[in-house]
Amino acid sequence: MVEELDHEDIPAISPGIFRAYDIRGVVGQDLTTESCYWIGRAIGAEIKERGFSKLSLAWDGRHSSPELASEVSRGVTDAGCDIIHLGAQPTGLLYYATHQLDTPCGVVVTGSHNPAEFNGLKVVIDQQPLAQDALMALYHRIARQDLPKGLGQVEERNIEDDYIERIEGDIQISRDLKVVVDTGNGIAGPLMQRLLEQLHVEAECLYCDVDGSFPNHHPDPSEPANLKALQDAVVAQGADLGLALDGDGDRVYLVDNLGKIIWPDRMLMLLAEDVLPRNPGRDVIYDVKSSRHLAALISRHGGRPTMWKTGHSLMKQKMHASNAVIGGEFSGHFYIADRWYGFDDGLYTAARLLEILSQHSDSVSEVFAALPEDVSTAEINIDTDDVRKFSLISELAADSELTEGARVLPIDGLRIEFSDAWGLVRASNTTPRLTLRFAGNDDAAIQRLQLRMKQALTRHAPELKVPF
Structure with missing residues (x-):
């Protein structure tokens, strides 16, 4: 009762x-x-x-x-x-x-x-x-x-055994691979080691012991500084690639055999190329931080590209509503509904990437060199406060000097696109920050757009410390 x-x-x-x-x-x-x-x-x-x-x-x-x-x-x-x-x-x-x-x-x-x-x-x-x-x-x-x-x-x-067996039973590794893994002392380390053993992948593990004080680096692979140890280890050991997971194991980043960071929007390109031929006409969801080249690549492979709001919950809701076959965010969340359940899981995504890369005789750097790439910045954070960050986005959206001549996409924050570059400014939903990203044909195009953005930020919020 x-x-x-x-x-x-x-x-x-x-x-x-x-x-x-x-x-x-x-x-x-x-x-x-x-x-x-x-x-x-x-x-x-x-x-x-x-x-x-x-x-x-x-x-x-x-x-x-x-x-x-x-x-x-x-x-x-x-x-x-x-x-x-x-x-x-x-x-x-x-x-x-x-x-x-x-x-x-x-x-x-x-x-x-x-x-x-x-x-x-x-x-x-x-x-x-x-x-x-x-x-x-x-x-x-x-x-x-x-x-x-x-x-x-x-x-x-x-249910660890069931979970590992479910992933292992879905994945076919076609050739020997040597991998370095950095789980940042997060919770995914021990299971990631078990999974790679089950897949018979030779793996060197960095910081795979669980330590909630995170003594080596923050468990956030989206910060390039947190990938430095992984990059160095991949090159030093002559590994095929490196994989980095975040603190709770739902995100994954990739470093190629030359130690170059492969940003997640390009990881999504590789996944989409693999998934779409078996799923023609299905939606692919990507967030507003992602490459302008994704739409054309998805369409070329028979999918329907959809740009959406950043955030794992919002992305999964959109995946469900549109019956999308795959989705991804620039933060490293991937949502695979082909052979899997559509939720973000760094271990499963890592296994799928290993499967795809093992099917190529080319090196990992050569595989990704075949995919379109802009010159781009990492995610840039500017500290503000939890109230001001939202009002400032509204002010920037109404600033005609900032948006003049641009294609304006107000899906999540403000994304402005030009023929040679694009930029994004949005309010973080998890921290008192603005997050920004820029990409384009070359450094000169990015610098022109960054200058325009900096001038707008100075007009509306001169107190902010703009790092570009």
């Missing part, structure tokens, strides 16, 4: 931790054990209201994760919802569980690629991620105390 309590003593919970893609905050400051308990209560109530009775729970390797996960679990069961403890596991394994176990719902406690003091939750209900208003609905449920009370049960289950 479930009975609702008239009133419970609920501490104030910061609405700011309910972000666009997930729940995230600084541990002990705005994300506490208490707040995790009540968020668990709200998740359990939401799951039951949607007609489900159980969810799976996993957590990453951060020092705070086991305790926060324990409080989430207590909240879920106090809501009358049963829970399956999967243990400390990569996010992709949790997503896999929502397709394979007897519940399509799950939560993973993870700070993803953020510094060690951060943590958070990614929530899946009916195999779809909660995002934006659906995440804020959890906050409002707590605020109005719409929190039925019950008594759920806990069970523990280890």
Whole structure:
């Protein structure tokens, strides 16, 4: 029997931790054990209201994760919802569980690629991620105390073997490969090592032991500095390629045999070339940070190109809505619905890339040299605050000097395209920053566009430190 309590003593919970893609905050400051308990209560109530009775729970390797996960679990069961403890596991394994176990719902406690003091939750209900208003609905449920009370049960289950066997059974490696892997002391290291052994791929592992203090570098492969050790090791060891995963293992980056970083939009080109001939006419989704060459390549191989908003939850929702066969983000999230489930999983994506590259007799650098490439910048971050970042994008969009002569794409932030270059400025949904990227025919084209952007930023926000 479930009975609702008239009133419970609920501490104030910061609405700011309910972000666009997930729940995230600084541990002990705005994300506490208490707040995790009540968020668990709200998740359990939401799951039951949607007609489900159980969810799976996993957590990453951060020092705070086991305790926060324990409080989430207590909240879920106090809501009358049963829970399956999967243990400390990569996010992709949790997503896999929502397709394979007897519940399509799950939560993973993870700070993803953020510094060690951060943590958070990614929530899946009916195999779809909660995002934006659906995440804020959890906050409002707590605020109005719409929190039925019950008594759920806990069970523990280890599905590592099933998960690794599912990937290994799908992948065919056609020739010997030597790979260097850097998992940044994140949670994916041990399983990534097991997977490569199963695939009979010779692998050297950097920082594959789990250490939530991240003593070597932040577990964020989108920052070029965090790939330096991998680049050096690939060249020094004469490896075919290097692979880097983020802190929770749902993103992957690639370094070729010459030590060059292959940005994820070009990794998506390689995947699309492989997938589309078997799936003609299907949609391919890519985010606003991605190469202008993707649309033509996708069309040339029989797919339908669609540019969309950045963010793993938003991308997965778009994948589902359009029945897309594959998608990718410049941050290194890939969504493969060909032979897989369409969720972002760095381990599976790495295995698919190895399969494709093993089918080529050319070196990895030669394979990627055949794909179109602009001169481009890495992602550029400019610090601001969580309120100003959104109003500033609106001001830039209305600035005719900035947008004159450009094709303007306001899908997510402001992307302006010219014949020889394009640039993007958008408000980060996870940090108090603007994020920018530029690409074009040559350095001169990029510099002209950066100057135009810098002048606009100076007009509207002279206090910002613009690093170009």
